[in-house]
Amino acid sequence: MRVFMFRSLRVSLAVACGVAMVVPGFPAAEPLELLASDEAARSTQIIQRFAGQQDATQVLNWTAPSLAVGVRQTASNAGNVVDIDDKALESVRQDFDGKQLSLNEIVLNTVAALESIEQDASNIGNAVIGGDIGNVEQYFADGSVQHAMNHLILPELPNTVRQSGLNTMNLVYSEQSVALSSQNFTKQAEQVVDNRLNITGAGGGGAIVQEGTNLGNIIIARNVDEVVRDFSGDQVINNVVTLQNGARWGSISQNGINIANYIEAESIGYLRQTSSNGRQIVNNRVEQVTLDGLTQTITSPNITQNSNNYVNVIVLKKALPDGTSQVVDVLQSAEYGQTVQGANAGAVSQTGNAVVIER
Known part of the structure; x- marks a missing residue:
């Protein structure tokens, strides 16, 4: 179980760092503050403030897909x-004081020749990627929101339907060192992923995959001197499939992972991380509409649901160069609600205040 937990966590973090690395090529909505390498290198101090809202919306009402075999x-x-x-x-x-909304929506009257449908929604804010990094301060303000949404309505199932949502806030990544980092994810700030699929007709033999990931206050580096941070906001994932009575499907896989206050390094000097008042929620649900118009939750056949919540996680990767062990001064406090719904034939893990040493 533990191996599965941290494999899932590592995969999610790898995806997030990948997104961060390719951000300069994204056609993101305004206001966007991103510094090119040469400009940043000339700066002794970088100050960024996001205030406002970004909306990235893709809406497709497609009455006749014709000969198209794939949609993304x-x-x-x-x-x-x-x-x-x-x-x-x-x-x-x-400083991030605002909202990010990424929305993909498709409404189909017929599937026709379609074999696959993919929807990917992502938001990233307050990310620093570099070599030797000195002082980093990151703040996600009260009332700020990251919302990744994928909505799909169709009568039948193609071979594959995949919906993926990812929110990342307060990320520091360095293959070398971080001297001092302060991260604050405030009480009334939230990250939300909504993956919703509504099959209005007979369905079919296709596979459905829904994946949601929220990452908040993440540090990955070789060496970290000092970290002080607090996570008090909400992380929510909703993976919902709605089927009509008698509809068919091949398989349904729903996966949700929330990660707050995660640090991975070979050496850590001082770490103080707290989490309180917030919530981590994963809601994996498959609904069936009954003949009288009501809905009931179903968990079979061929339905797999995985839910993972992590808060205050430390990963020490290996020993110091001289082979000696290291002493880490750590203060951790977690008063945090963790909730999962839907874990049929899958895995559930909820972790608070964990230290993993890889030697």
Whole structure:
């Protein structure tokens, strides 16, 4: 179980870092603050403030798909991102006070020749990627929201339907070192993923995959000197499939993972991380509409649901160069609600205040 938990966590973080690395090429909505490598390298201090709203919306009402065999929708937002590859960075302050909404929506009257439908919605804010990083301060303000939404309505199932939502806030990534980092994810801030699929007709033998990931206050580096951070907001994932009475399907897989206050390094000097007042919720649900118009939750056949919530996780990767063990000064406090719904034939894990040592 533990191996599965941290494999899932690593995969989610790898995806997030991948998104961060390719952000400069994204056609993100305004206002977008992103510094190119040469500009950042010349700056002794970088200050970024996001205030407002980004909307990335893809809506498709398709009455006649004709001969199309595949559809893919991608909606992405990026705000307050510094990516200087492996160059040194002295100081960064990032304040995020606003909203990001990424929405993919498709309504089909017929599937016709379609074999696959994919929807990917993602938001990233307050991300720093560099070499040796000095001081980093990141703040996700009260009332701020990241919302990734995928909505799909169709009568039958093609071979594959996949919906994926990812929110990332307060990320520091370095293959070298981070001197000092402060991260604050406030009480009334939230990350939400909504993947919703409504099959209005007879369905079919296709496969349905829904995946949701929320990442908040993430640090990955070789060496970290000092970290002080708090996570008090909400992380919510809704993976919902609605079927008509008598509808068919091949398989349904629903996966949700929330990660708050995660740090991974070879050495850590001082770490203080707290989490309180917030919530982590994963809601995996397959609904069937009954003949009288009501809905009932079903868990079979061929339905797999995985739910994972992590808060305050430390991963020490290996020993120091001289082979000696290291001493880490750690203060952790978690008063945090963790809830999952739907875990049929899958895995459920809820973790608070964990230390994993890889040697």
